[in-house]
Amino acid sequence: MRIFALAGLAVVLITANGWAANKPAFEAASIHIADPGEAGPGDIPRNMDSSPGHFAMRNVPLRYCLEWAWDLKDYELSGPDWIKSENRYDIIANAPGPTSDDQMRLMLRNLLMERFQMKIHRESRNLDVYVLLPGKGELRVKEASADEQTSLGAAEPKGSVKFTKQPISRFTFMLTRRLDKPTLDETGLKGMYDFTIDLSGLGFNGNPPQDTSAPSVFTTVPQNLGLRLEAAKRPVDILVVDHAEKVPTAN
8 A cells, every 4th residue: 555655646747747758858968147248039939050950048037938938829828927028048958859849839938937946827818819710702812822921911001911922820929919919819710811901000918000091900801901900809728837936946
């Protein structure tokens, strides 16, 4: 009975920790608080080192590290305010060999959990969101051809954005960054598409646009794309950071 009890306790401890020794890990990794004089990070969490098996994030808040490690959007992460911008970090790591992004994400999760002594949990929250839905008329996005190059940039008329060989989720990502609520893709469109949309009437973070006479994005979405953009409530799976140390443990 004692043997079974000890074995059961070991299983409980490993499960509760969630980051046992056999989890994927970097061969070598360093985390330092970034020099305040460093240039600012980009606006998308990413691995800044394209060399196979190498990982780098420089001058990033902990939020960006978590978003990349768990493949999250901004609104899918909740935690102390300081993880958004207060402290910034440099993370440099090497895997044992060439590694896929999925494996690299698992390694980064393990590293962050250990070095920041994090405690996390998952929960579902009913959030106010916008949803991008099929329209009632003709669809105005065109399936991209296989030989096209992916691009995203300004277009005419002024204030328009041209998406070339992009998923619809790239557009909802942009809307999430610029509207006052997250935007979810419920169009059912799974391919890569070409489309141009007038966003001159869309400000940033829910603020009014510079040209207040410009058409609303709620008008241009059906006009330019043949889709609908509506306010709604949806259950969203959230990663909650219950605890994290501001200063990571020594390398």
